[in-house]
Amino acid sequence: MPDVVSAQSSRSRHRLRSVLIRSLLYPVSVTLAITFFFPFYYTVISSLKQSWEFYAWPPILFPERLQWQNYLETLEAGAFGTWFYNTFVVVILSTTGGVLTSALGGYSFARFRYRFREALFVITLSTMMLPAQVTLIPQFILFFRLGQWTPIQWLDTLRPLWVPSWFGGGAFAIFLMRQFIRTLPPDLDEAAVIDGAGYPRIFWSIVLPLCKPALATLAIISMLGAWNSFLAPMIYINTPDKFPISVGVRYFQVNYQGFDVTRPREYLLMCASVISTIVPIVIFFAFQRFFVRGVVMSGIKG
Amino acid sequence: MAAGVETVVGVRQALWGYTFLTPWLLGLIIFTVGPILFSLYLSFTEYDVLSPAKWVGLSNYETAFRKDALFWPSLWRTFYYAVVSVPLGLTMSLLLAMLLNQHLLGTNVLRTMYFLPSMTPAVATVLIWLWLMNPQIGILNLVLSKFGFPANFPWVHDRRTVIPSLIIMNLWTTAGSNVMLIFLAALQGVPIELYEAAEIDGAGSWPRFWHVTLPMISPAVLFNLVLGIIGALQVFTTAFVASQGGPAYGSWFFALHIYQQAFQYFRMGYGSALAWIFLVVVMVLTLINLKLSDRWVYYGGGV
Numbered sequence: 001m002p003d004v005v006s007a008q009s010s011r012s013r014h015r016l017r018s019v020l021i022r023s024l025l026y027p028v029s030v031t032l033a034i035t036f037f038f039p040f041y042y043t044v045i046s047s048l049k050q051s052w053e054f055y056a057w058p059p060i061l062f063p064e065r066l067q068w069q070n071y072l073e074t075l076e077a078g079a080f081g082t083w084f085y086n087t088f089v090v091v092i093l094s095t096t097g098g099v100l101t102s103a104l105g106g107y108s109f110a111r112f113r114y115r116f117r118e119a120l121f122v123i124t125l126s127t128m129m130l131p132a133q134v135t136l137i138p139q140f141i142l143f144f145r146l147g148q149w150t151p152i153q154w155l156d157t158l159r160p161l162w163v164p165s166w167f168g169g170g171a172f173a174i175f176l177m178r179q180f181i182r183t184l185p186p187d188l189d190e191a192a193v194i195d196g197a198g199y200p201r202i203f204w205s206i207v208l209p210l211c212k213p214a215l216a217t218l219a220i221i222s223m224l225g226a227w228n229s230f231l232a233p234m235i236y237i238n239t240p241d242k243f244p245i246s247v248g249v250r251y252f253q254v255n256y257q258g259f260d261v262t263r264p265r266e267y268l269l270m271c272a273s274v275i276s277t278i279v280p281i282v283i284f285f286a287f288q289r290f291f292v293r294g295v296v297m298s299g300i301k302g
Numbered sequence: 303m304a305a306g307v308e309t310v311v312g313v314r315q316a317l318w319g320y321t322f323l324t325p326w327l328l329g330l331i332i333f334t335v336g337p338i339l340f341s342l343y344l345s346f347t348e349y350d351v352l353s354p355a356k357w358v359g360l361s362n363y364e365t366a367f368r369k370d371a372l373f374w375p376s377l378w379r380t381f382y383y384a385v386v387s388v389p390l391g392l393t394m395s396l397l398l399a400m401l402l403n404q405h406l407l408g409t410n411v412l413r414t415m416y417f418l419p420s421m422t423p424a425v426a427t428v429l430i431w432l433w434l435m436n437p438q439i440g441i442l443n444l445v446l447s448k449f450g451f452p453a454n455f456p457w458v459h460d461r462r463t464v465i466p467s468l469i470i471m472n473l474w475t476t477a478g479s480n481v482m483l484i485f486l487a488a489l490q491g492v493p494i495e496l497y498e499a500a501e502i503d504g505a506g507s508w509p510r511f512w513h514v515t516l517p518m519i520s521p522a523v524l525f526n527l528v529l530g531i532i533g534a535l536q537v538f539t540t541a542f543v544a545s546q547g548g549p550a551y552g553s554w555f556f557a558l559h560i561y562q563q564a565f566q567y568f569r570m571g572y573g574s575a576l577a578w579i580f581l582v583v584v585m586v587l588t589l590i591n592l593k594l595s596d597r598w599v600y601y602g603g604g605v
Binding site for chain 2 (some may be wrong): 021022025026028029030032033036037039040042043046055056057058059101102104105107108109111112113114115117120123124127128129130131132133134135136137138139140141142144164166167168169174199203224227228230231235245246247249250253266269270272273274276277280281283284288291
């Protein structure tokens with residue numbers, strides 16, 4: 001039976017080759033990982049250098065004594081506490097509003113039958129492809145006019161950054177909620193209908209609790225979005241004390257040196273980068289599994 | 303009788319459906335559809351927010367196409383950025399996803415390390431990379447000098463190298479981002495039997511990738527491609543923070559042009575015309591993209 005033998009040897013050759021390839025994959029993966037991670041290391045290490053080490057050539061990879069007081073200096077030079085507070089206000093208000101109202105919208109698209117439902121859903125999805133630049137100018141004018149028509153101030157406040165989230169939370173959020181609610185067994189809410197529970201109660205006490213995983217995923221995505229948002233706060237807010245952290249760090253980049261140009265302190269920029277990156281990274285580590293789930297849940301895995 | 307009851311239930315259902323959709327419907331009208339239409343109107347006017355809008359017909363569009371010296375260059379520059387960065391980014395993301403799909407020991411750690419850069423806020427990313435790319439004392443120039451290149455590569459400080467530098471910055475944050483996770487999920491959805499069948503047929507790893515993997519994940523490729531192009535065309539924060547559109551307008555992208563006209567010069571009418579031209583460009587490119595996708599996207603997976 002020479003055929004079998006040759007098949008076996010070819011299979012073992014195959015196996016040998018795949019073992020070889022796999023052992024090559026390690027150096028590649030690890031090199032890539034180090035490359036991706038190195039900027040973090042270098043930033044943190046640079047933020048802890050003494051001034052002369054920072055400006056040394058060739059660059060120093062292992063500074064001898066870590067200068068933790070650089071961070072104190074940074075916090076004194078910029079209003080980071082205020083910027084953090086402003087960001088938290090926006091993150092909390094916009095995330096709450098976005099999560100609640102997108103769950104309502106998703107529930108509607110997933111469970112109710114009405115005219116134009118499909119058309120509205122397609123319109124909703126197509127807004128995901130809309131470049132932000134198109135709506136930015138009219139939205140700015142809208143908030144400017146609202147400031148004139150209502151006794152509430154809108155421009156140069158945080159309101160334009162979170163109030164829109166209370167109107168559905170955006171197309172992606174609605175899409176995600178609809179996809180998730182469609183995977184829930186309909187028997188549960190149908191049974192409640194037969195028991196005579198009204199739809200608001202079904203939503204609040206049956207659907208919403210079942211949606212917790214989706215809500216968590218959405219909350220994280222929305223938190224990170226609010227944290228990173230740059231263009232909108234830059235357009236709406238002029239007073240540095242009202243900046244969220246993203247624009248605050250940009251403001252810091254331009255103004256940290258103040259009038260004292262004799263002593264360059266660019267390491268403060270590295271401290272500022274670290275300070276503004278810590279929270280998203282902590283959020284990521286705390287809720288890692290929700291990220292992957294969000295991708296799988298949205299059903300775009302092909 | 304029964305039919306009557308059903309209609310009553312149907313109407314009640316529909317009413318509740320609309321009720322639950324109300325926040326989003328209002329949002330759609332107030333913050334999306336209304337603004338789009340309003341900006342179309344504004345694009346035919348001259349408007350500085352403080353004095354009433356003045357109808358000027360097509361003159362804003364004429365200014366854009368014929369007189370504005372920055373219009374065409376900023377549009378081409380934006381295309382250049384997208385044409386280079388999107389294929390590069392998608393290839394990198396797919397490569398990382400394929401590495402993660404090999405079930406190597408420590409895959410979780412690798413995935414975290416690839417993904418972390420995408421958690422970095424855009425402004426911080428730019429500050430970090432400006433430091434790595436410092437022309438005098440940056441560590442990237444040290445690396446270049448080790449390979450025998452001169453150690454004074456200008457990075458964002460030269461017209462010719464600024465866009466490639468910005469592309470590298472964005473590659474760092476996008477390669478391991480959601481794009482990679484979407485590819486990874488798609489790769490995990492490819493049935494193992496297909497690979498086994500291909501192997502029995504004697505297909506090597508390259509044909510297997512080309513004839514099995516790529517067709518099977520093509521819907522994910524399309525999704526990432528469409529959103530990647532739309533995102534790349536809107537490039538703003540990196541260029542704004544890293545180089546302020548410079549040097550000598552070398553990174554003056556279309557989004558910066560809109561921003562400057564609308565929010566620094568308060569030419570809201572002209573800004574709206576630019577935004578509408580941009581919208582049409584993005585829509586046409588997306589439609590071409592979707593149209594062409596019929597030829598290469600395979601929906602055999604039944605998704």
